[in-house]
Every structure is written in C-alpha cells, then in structure tokens.
Amino acid sequence: xxxxxxxxxxxxxxxxxxxxxxxxxxxxxxxxxxxxxxxxxxxxxxxxxxxxxxxxxxxxxxxxxxxxxxxxxxxxxxxxxxxxxxxxxxxxxxxxxxxxxxxxxxxxxxxxxxxxxxxxxxxxxxxxxxxxxxxxxxxxxxxxxxxxxxxxxxxxxxxxxxxxxxxxxxxxxxxxxxxxxxxxxxxxxxxxxxxxxxxxxxxxxxxxxxxxxxxxxxxxxxxxxxxxxxxxxxxxxxxxxxxxxxxxxxxxxxxxxxxxxxxxxxxxxxxxxxxxxxxxxxxxxxxxxxxxxxxxxxxxxxxxxxxxxxxxxxxxxxxxxxxxxxxxxxxxxxxxxxxxxxxxxxxxxxxxxxxxxxxxxxxxxxxxxxxxxxxxxxxxxxxxxxxxxxxxxxxxxxxxxxxxxxxxxxxxxxxxxxxxxxxxxxxxxxxxxxxxxxxxxxxxxxxxxxxxxxxxxxxxxxxxxxxxxx
Amino acid sequence: xxxxxxxxxxxxxxxxxxxxxxxxxxxxxxxxxxxxxxxxxxxxxxxxxxxxxxxxxxxxxxxxxxxxxxxxxxxxxxxxxxxxxxxxxxxxx
Amino acid sequence: xxxxxxxxxxxxxxxxxxxxxxxxxxxxxxxxxxxxxxxxxxxxxxxxxxxxxxxxxxxxxxxxxxxxxxxxxxxxxxxxxxxxxxxxxxxxxxxxxxxxxxxxxxxxxxxxxxxxxxxxxxxxxxxxxxxxxxxxxxxxxxxxxxxxxxxxxxxxxxxxxxxxxxxxxxxxxxxxxxxxxxxxxxxxxxxxxxxxxxxxxxxxxxxxxxxxxxxxxxxxxxxxxxxxxxxxxxxxxxxxxxxxxxxxxxxxxxxxxxxxxxxxxxxxxxxxxxxxxxxxxxxxxxxxxxxxxxxxxxxxxxxxxxxxxxxxxxxxxxxxxxxxxxxxxxxxxxxxxxxxxxxxxxxxxxxxxxxxxxxxxxxxxxxxxxxxxxxxxxxxxxxxxxxxxxxxxxxx
Numbered sequence: 027x028x029x030x031x032x033x034x035x036x037x038x039x040x041x042x043x044x045x046x047x048x049x050x051x052x053x054x055x056x057x058x059x060x061x062x063x064x065x066x067x068x069x070x071x072x073x074x075x076x077x078x079x080x081x082x083x084x085x086x087x088x089x090x091x092x093x094x095x096x097x098x099x100x101x102x103x104x105x106x107x108x109x110x111x112x113x114x115x116x117x118x119x120x121x122x123x124x125x126x127x128x129x130x131x132x133x134x135x136x137x138x139x140x141x142x143x144x145x146x147x148x149x150x151x152x153x154x155x156x157x158x159x160x161x162x163x164x165x166x167x168x169x170x171x172x173x174x175x176x177x178x179x180x181x182x183x184x185x186x187x188x189x190x191x192x193x194x195x196x197x198x199x200x201x202x203x204x205x206x207x208x209x210x211x212x213x214x215x216x217x218x219x220x221x222x223x224x225x226x227x228x229x230x231x232x233x234x235x236x237x238x239x240x241x242x243x244x245x246x247x248x249x250x251x252x253x254x255x256x257x258x259x260x261x262x263x264x265x266x267x268x269x270x271x272x273x274x275x276x277x278x279x280x281x282x283x284x285x286x287x288x289x290x291x292x293x294x295x296x297x298x299x300x301x302x303x304x305x306x307x308x309x310x311x312x313x314x315x316x317x318x319x320x321x322x323x324x325x326x327x328x329x330x331x332x333x334x335x336x337x338x339x340x341x342x343x344x345x346x347x348x349x350x351x352x353x354x355x356x357x358x359x360x361x362x363x364x365x366x367x368x369x370x371x372x373x374x375x376x377x378x379x380x381x382x383x384x385x386x387x388x389x390x391x392x393x394x395x396x397x398x399x400x401x402x403x404x405x406x407x408x409x410x411x412x413x414x415x416x417x418x419x420x421x422x423x424x425x426x427x428x429x430x431x432x433x434x435x436x437x438x439x440x441x442x443x444x445x446x447x448x449x450x451x452x453x454x455x456x457x458x459x460x461x462x463x464x465x466x467x468x469x470x471x472x473x474x475x476x477x478x479x480x481x482x483x484x485x486x487x488x489x490x491x492x493x494x495x496x
Numbered sequence: 497x498x499x500x501x502x503x504x505x506x507x508x509x510x511x512x513x514x515x516x517x518x519x520x521x522x523x524x525x526x527x528x529x530x531x532x533x534x535x536x537x538x539x540x541x542x543x544x545x546x547x548x549x550x551x552x553x554x555x556x557x558x559x560x561x562x563x564x565x566x567x568x569x570x571x572x573x574x575x576x577x578x579x580x581x582x583x584x585x586x587x588x589x
Numbered sequence: 590x591x592x593x594x595x596x597x598x599x600x601x602x603x604x605x606x607x608x609x610x611x612x613x614x615x616x617x618x619x620x621x622x623x624x625x626x627x628x629x630x631x632x633x634x635x636x637x638x639x640x641x642x643x644x645x646x647x648x649x650x651x652x653x654x655x656x657x658x659x660x661x662x663x664x665x666x667x668x669x670x671x672x673x674x675x676x677x678x679x680x681x682x683x684x685x686x687x688x689x690x691x692x693x694x695x696x697x698x699x700x701x702x703x704x705x706x707x708x709x710x711x712x713x714x715x716x717x718x719x720x721x722x723x724x725x726x727x728x729x730x731x732x733x734x735x736x737x738x739x740x741x742x743x744x745x746x747x748x749x750x751x752x753x754x755x756x757x758x759x760x761x762x763x764x765x766x767x768x769x770x771x772x773x774x775x776x777x778x779x780x781x782x783x784x785x786x787x788x789x790x791x792x793x794x795x796x797x798x799x800x801x802x803x804x805x806x807x808x809x810x811x812x813x814x815x816x817x818x819x820x821x822x823x824x825x826x827x828x829x830x831x832x833x834x835x836x837x838x839x840x841x842x843x844x845x846x847x848x849x850x851x852x853x854x855x856x857x858x859x860x861x862x863x864x865x866x867x868x869x870x871x872x873x874x875x876x877x878x879x880x881x882x883x884x885x886x887x888x889x890x891x892x893x894x895x896x897x898x899x900x901x902x903x904x905x906x907x908x909x910x911x912x913x914x915x916x917x918x919x920x921x922x923x924x925x926x927x928x929x930x931x932x933x934x935x936x937x938x939x940x941x942x943x944x945x946x947x948x949x950x951x952x953x954x955x956x957x958x959x960x961x962x963x964x965x966x967x968x969x970x971x972x973x974x975x976x977x978x979x980x981x982x983x984x985x
Contacts, residue, residue: 061554148550156545157535157536157537157548157549160549161552163552164552166552167572172523172524172527172528173527175497175498177497199499199501201499259546414541415540415545428755437626440855444817445816447899474901476899476901477878478899481557481896482896483566484860484882488883488886488893541817566894567894
C-alpha cells in the first residue's frame with residue numbers, strides 16, 4: 027500500500043528549499059527528499075550534521091541567501107529526508123524511494139517537483155582514469171564537508187569558475203596549488219562583459235578570487251590542454267600544453283607537473299534522469315548548457331503535475347534555482363487550489379528576475395562551451411566509458427560499422443550500461459558523435475533512462491512495508 | 497590531508513582491510529580513506545586499470561568499497577562510524 | 590534492384606537477411622530505428638530447449654541450437670554463446686510430478702532431461718534456495734548475447750552483399766495483381782519480388798499494408814539488471830510453474846509469474862520476468878520491479894545484496910498458440926511471414942533465418958512450414974486477437 031502526500035520535492039538544494047518555503051505556509055503535506063546528508067545542495071556543503079558553512083567573503087551573498095532558505099524552511103516545519111534516493115517516478119505521480127535506512131517504499135504525490143541540480147562534465151584525456159585524477163567538485167566536497175585537502179599539492183584545471191573557486195579554497199586552508207590550467211583563454215572571458223551591469227556582484231566575486239590567487243602567487247595559465255596523466259598505479263605527473271585559438275596544440279609549450287592529485291572540471295550537466303525516466307520531454311538549449319527538461323513559464327513539465335526547477339531546467343547558478351523554486355512553489359499552490367495571496371504579481375516579478383538570471387546563465391554557458399576539437403586528440407586506448415572499460419577505439423569501430431546514435435552505440439559498445447548508467451560518459455559520447463558524424467548536438471538525444479535511476483539492493487526492492495511488519 | 501584549523505567531531509576507529517585507521521565523526525569514508533593514504537580502491541571492470549575516487553558526490557560509482565560486509569557501497573556517500581569495517585579490493589601492488 | 594526486402598532489424602529479420610546473403614540472394618534489410626531497437630534489444634539471452642513444447646516446437650529449437658556453434662565461427666562479433674546448462678526450478682511436489690511427465694515427452698522428441706532433488710541441484714548451483722524441491726536439468730540449455738547476435742547477423746549480411754538500412758521506415762507495400770512488387774519507405778522506394786515481414790510486435794501493422802490480419806499481440810516482459818560481479822551462477826534458471834501448468838492448469842492459478850535468470854558474459858545478472866498485456870508500453874513498473882525482486886530472492890536468496898542498476902521491458906510478439914508465424918501467405922504472392930516468436934525469438938532466430946532463406950531459394954524447407962503458417966488462425970481467432978484455444982508451446 028503506498029503512502030500519499032500533497033507535494034513531493036526531489037532535491038533539497040536552492041530550488042527545492044525555495045519551493046518548500048513557499049509551500050510550507052499552506053498547510054499542505056510536503057515531503058522533501060535529498061540523497062545527501064546535509065541540506066542545501068552543492069553550494070552549502072558543510073560537515074555532516076552541522077550548520078557551519080565553510081567559505082570566505084563573497085560580494086554576491088548567495089550562500090547567505092541559501093542559509094536563510096534553510097533556516098526559513100526549518101522554521102516552517104519542512105522536514106527534509108536526507109540520505110534518501112529517489113529511484114523512479116511512475117504514472118500517477120508515484121515515487122519509488124530508498125530511505126536512509128535502506129528500505130524502499132512508494133509515495134504518491136498530487137504534485138512532484140524535480141530539483142535534483144547538476145553534476146560535473148568530464149573530458150577524457152590519456153590517463154584520466156588514474157587514481158588521483160578527481161573532479162573539482164570532489165575536491166570542494168572534501169574541503170567543505172570533511173575538512174580535508176585533496177592532497178598536499180594539487181594541480182587544478184578545467185573550464186568555468188569552479189577551478190578558480192577551488193584553487194582559492196585550497197589556498198585558504200593551507201594547501202598548495204601547483205597551477206590553475208584554464209581551458210579557456212583570456213579573450214573568452216570578454217563574454218562576461220555582456221553580463222554587466224546587472225551581475226556586477228557575481229563578477230566582482232570572480233575578480234576577487236583572481237586577485238586572491240594572484241596574491242598567493244598561484245600561476246594561472248590560460249588556454250591549457252591536459253595531454254596526459256601519468257603514473258603506474260596512481261597519478262604521479264601531468265603533462266599539459268597550450269592551445270592556439272583554434273584548439274591546436276602549440277608544440278614546444280608542454281609543461282610537466284609532478285603531482286599526486288589533479289582536480290579537473292569542465293562545466294555542468296543537469297541531473298535530468300528522473301524527469302526523463304518519468305517521460306518528461308527534454309530539449310537541447312545551448313544557452314542553458316545543453317539538454318534540459320522542457321518547462322513552461324510556470325515550470326510545469328510536459329507531464330501534468332510534474333514540475334522542474336533549478337539547474338535541471340538550465341545551468342545558470344544558485345540564484346536562478348532559488349527564483350525558480352519560488353515560481354514552482356507558487357504554481358503548485360495554484361494547481362492544488364490554494365493560491366498564495368498576491369500570486370500573480372509575485373509571479374510577474376519572479377518571471378522578470380528569472381529572465382535576468384537566464385541571461386546571465388547564457389553568458390556563462392557561452393563562455394564555457396567546449397568545442398569538439400578535443401575529440402581528435404583522444405588516443406585510441408583512452409577509456410571513454412569508465413564503468414565498462416570502453417575505449418575510444420571501440421567507439422570509433424562502432425561508428426564505422428554504422429552505429430551512429432547514442433542508443434546504437436550503447437548497444438554496440440556497452441557504453442552507458444554500467445553502474446553510473448551513462449552519467450559520466452553521455453556528454454562525452456554526444457560530443458564524439460557530434461564531431462565524428464558532423465551532426466548538430468541538438469539532434470543527438472539521450473538514450474532511455476529506466477528505473478531504478480540509482481543503484482539499489484535487490485533485497486530492498488523485494489521488501490515492502492507489509493513484509494517488513496509481517 | 498586534514499585541514500588543521502578545522503574543528504572536528506569525536507575520534508572514531510575504522511578497520512580498513514583489518515588495519516585500524518583513525519577518523520573523525522562527520523567525515524565521509526572517502527575523506528577518511530584519503531587521509532589514510534588510500535587513493536587506489538579497485539580495478540576496473542575488465543581488470544585492465546586501477547581506479548579510485550572521481551566525482552565525490554555519488555554519481556560515478558568509482559569509489560565502491562565493501563562496508564560492514566555489504567559490497568558495492570559508495571565511500572563518498574557514507575559517513576564514518578566507530579568500528580566500521582571497510583574492505584578495499586586492493587590491486588596487487 | 591534487390592530480390593528480397595526484409596522488414597525489421599531485430600534478431601529474426603537480421604537472421605533472415607544473413608541466411609539469404611549466405612545463399613547469394615540479394616537482400617535489403619529495412620529497420621525504422623537502430624538495429625535491435627525493438628524486442629531483440631530488450632530481452633534476456635536464454636537459449637533453452639527445456640521450455641519448448643515437446644514435438645515440433647522442441648524439434649525446431651533443437652535444430653536451432655545446433656546452428657549456434659556454426660554462428661560463433663561465422664559472425665564477425667562475439668555472440669557470447671555459452672552452454673552453461675539450464676535448470677527448471679521446481680517449487681512444489683505437484684510441480685515435480687508434472688515435470689516427470691513432461692520429461693517423458695521431452696525424451697520422446699529426443700531431449701534428455703535429468704530430474705534432480707534439491708541436494709543434487711544445489712551441488713551444481715550452490716546459490717539455489719534449500720526450500721526448493723528440485724530442478725530439471727539439461728546441459729544443452731545455454732545463453733547468448735541477443736544484441737551481439739542481432740548485430741552479428743546484420744554485419745555479416747552486409748559483408749556478404751546485403752544492403753542494411755537503419756532509420757528507414759516502411760510506409761507501404763506495393764502490389765500488382767496478387768504479387769508484391771516492392772515497398773515504400775520514408776527514404777524512398779525499394780523494388781523486390783519477395784517481402785519478408787519480420788517486424789516482431791509490429792508485424793500486424795506490416796500485415797495491414799497487404800490487407801491481412803496478423804494475430805500477434807505485444808506481451809510485455811520486464812527485466813532487472815544487476816551490477817557486474819564475478820561468476821555466481823553457472824547456468825540459467827526458469828520456473829517449472831508454467832511448464833507444469835500445462836499438465837495441471839491448477840498449478841498456474843494465482844501464483845503469478847515465474848523467474849528467468851542468467852548471468853551474462855559481462856558479469857551482470859538479468860533477472861526476469863513478467864507476462865503482461867500492456868499494449869505497446871515499453872516501460873517497467875513498480876509492481877514489475879518488486880515482483881521480480883521477490884521471486885528472485887525466493888529462488889536465489891544469496892542475490893539479495895546485489896545492486897540493481899537498471900530495468901527494462903521488452904514486448905514479446907505473442908501468438909494465440911505460442912508458435913511463430915512462418916512462411917508464405919495465401920493471396921499475397923511473395924509476402925512471407927517470419928514473426929510471432931513470443932519469448933523464443935533469440936533461440937529460434939538461427940533456424941528461422943535458415944528455413945525462410947531456404948524457402949525463398951528452393952520453395953521447400955527441411956522442416957515443414959505448414960504447421961506455422963498464418964492460415965492456421967483463419968477459423969480460430971477474431972480480429973481483436975483474442976485466442977480461443979490456449980493449447981500450445983510454453984514460450985518463456
């Protein structure tokens with residue numbers, strides 16, 4: 027027998043909490059689920075069970091806003107079930123949920139809000155699978171959640187703001203950063219000027235970080251490509267070189283760093299697995315970072331009573347997530363017949379703020395767009411699908427044999443069939459397909475997502491509440 | 497390596513491949529293993545490569561270890577507990 | 590110009606195209622999606638003899654099984670065919686008695702099956718639950734990789750001169766008088782004197798293009814996939830439940846579906862299944878996931894701690910009598926059926942391809958196709974597809 031509620035919110039980050047805060051006034055039965063053990067999503071990672079957020083001064087104040095969201099939700103009695111994985115969303119808005127105790131149960135909601143945020147994008151290079159090569163996010167989490175530096179000396183690289191933010195964090199906490207290898211060039215940053223004047227505070231934060239890094243004597247190298255991670259059983263050194271404007275490696279610019287830790291990140295991919303599994307339509311919008319859930323202005327997806335907010339509708343940062351959480355909360359209140367007073371005016375204001383943040387997101391996404399030139403440089407023996415040990419050579423052979431869609435490649439090579447179900451390799455496969463078949467990435471859609479969208483014990487699926495009681 | 501200026505929870509003991517390892521409440525198993533010098537966790541599916549931590553947030557399933565007898569656990573998603581038994585499929589080093 | 594158009598890029602269509610190409614007959618294979626994007630890409634790989642109804646069906650399966658060894662040599666991909674043996678898991682004494690009768694019938698068709706008590710069964714497969722009664726075992730049962738098999742047929746067919754076109758949807762079949770003359774697709778027209786309908790659950794749609802009723806209905810089977818682990822079970826498992834029920838229909842009542850379990854070459858366990866009429870819904874359900882998990886645990890309790898990483902569902906092309914629809918069709922010269930294998934498509938794909946190709950080339954077949962022809966349904970089925978007789982092979 028499944029349990030019921032009014033609203034189920036998947037993800038307790040900025041979007042989920044903002045929605046919960048709006049919804050909590052109404053007396054509706056709201057459940058919020060998050061797989062993490064803390065509340066607040068990526069930005070508010072902090073030691074398990076505490077409320078102390080590690081982080082330095084910021085102009086933008088987004089973390090402060092986030093902490094206010096957490097406090098507000100708590101004050102209104104919103105209970106977040108942490109350590110909880112949502113395994114699937116089924117017709118009739120029934121969620122299959124694995125609780126923190128490992129038991130699996132079902133809950134049916136009148137409305138569902140998908141707000142699962144985003145994860146990092148990875149770029150393969152020779153040796154990237156060596157232990158010691160980690161994501162920038164992983165290093166951030168170690169620092170913020172566990173008070174741990176990723177290594178004594180870390181080499182940082184990649185695209186977007188996160189490598190710089192990480193480098194600053196490492197310095198602040200007494201670690202050493204060997205260099206920051208920026209995939210982008212200085213000229214790419216010109217795009218940021220488009221974000222002025224509205225997003226001045228965000229840009230000031232960026233400038234502030236750059237200033238701190240310079241003052242700490244950390245070398246920031248623009249337009250760098252990581253050529254190889256070397257080591258026997260784990261990372262020992264990294265070779266990088268400079269690229270020209272067209273992506274070609276400039277010979278003679280190779281640098282070798284001795285290090286046991288390389289932290290890399292290449293932007294963000296929305297976690298749209300749950301809406302896709304449920305059957306929500308997705309669309310490819312380059313200005314929103316690629317494949318996102320398709321939503322209307324009130325953030326309802328193509329499935330009735332299923333809403334989406336935050337990074338899943340487009341990569342644009344925490345402020346957009348907060349705004350969209352509020353929009354979704356108000357829309358759901360209306361849908362459930364208890365609209366908030368002043369709702370139409372509130373929504374109008376929020377819509378305008380959302381447009382601003384989407385514009386900012388478009389600038390960031392433009393700046394962080396990866397061109398496909400890296401595909402040519404990947405050696406045949408480099409692993410593309412880590413879960414299944416599928417190499418570039420296998421992919422190329424399958425392409426030559428005529429398997430030219432993500433679904434066909436998945437069948438022919440097994441890429442995407444492993445434990446992570448394509449979360450790491452799908453963006454890579456799409457870029458390879460776009461480059462090798464010269465197609466528009468917008469026409470390369472994801473292969474099917476099936477439940478459970480995260481791994482779950484067979485025994486847990488076999489039990490339900492009745493059998494536990496009996 | 498642990499950041500010295502951060503205050504931590506109480507000390508706990510993990511047993512990693514039966515060796516006692518000190519950790520602190522509030523840390524993830526990922527962090528505790530890293531502090532103990534473990535970066536290599538297992539071999540890849542076909543046994544061709546060594547693997548360790550990657551995403552740190554439960555997405556990549558690279559950091560699989562056996563915790564208290566249950567295989568296939570993501571070290572980055574579990575907090576340390578006193579007396580926790582962690583088994584790593586160590587490669588032949 | 591092509592001699593034969595084969596509609597459907599699943600295991601049957603690709604096998605037909607391959608066996609035609611082997612005989613030097615020019616074939617064009619048309620598939621509207623990716624190769625194996627239908628049922629052949631959403632099933633397990635069991636190649637079982639024990640599940641086939643003694644008599645013609647079992648004979649067909651035995652001939653087919655023999656062809657797998659040849660295919661391992663001939664196809665350009667590793668099809669991972671493995672004869673690890675198969676066990677029909679017996680859960681009650683009544684089932685055991687029914688299986689003894691069944692074994693006698695199997696023996697008469699030439700299949701030797703050993704009936705084991707639970708101790709003997711566990712000696713071979715230690716993961717089996719002690720609370721089972723026993724198992725029927727055949728060393729001839731095995732498994733294959735159905736996607737690799739389909740791809741292998743297609744690639745080999747192409748290497749032998751067949752034209753293989755994916756993302757090409759057949760929209761109509763052209764006829765002159767009572768003969769087929771070719772097909773219309775969204776990528777243009779293809780002329781041929783012979784058209785093979787190997788469209789699986791979509792075979793009725795293709796049949797409508799020539800004005801015939803094909804009584805195939807989609808019957809969904811859900812499967813769970815575990816993460817890859819070292820080899821835990823040697824062979825495959827299915828339930829006696831449905832086989833035994835043919836001799837004693839009481840046994841099937843109220844007990845739901847049985848299990849179908851294998852561990853693939855890549856180490857994942859495929860746990861099945863369900864049997865549902867759910868239209869063309871390819872989704873898995875909560876009931877399906879939970880039910881399969883429970884039934885698996887009851888038979889192989891040691892699997893409880895494995896991680897389930899994915900599920901999927903395939904639509905079996907079900908026919909009212911459990912036998913495929915093969916061979917020419919009266920009134921539509923040149924139109925040949927090769928569909929409706931329900932859960933036996935993978936196992937019967939080699940023999941189906943061989944027989945259809947033989948028929949096209951020689952006009953006759955080693956194993957008579959008459960019992961499989963579409964006409965057998967003429968009086969016994971109405972257009973809504975409701976079966977009036979349920980007397981047929983067990984299709985797993």
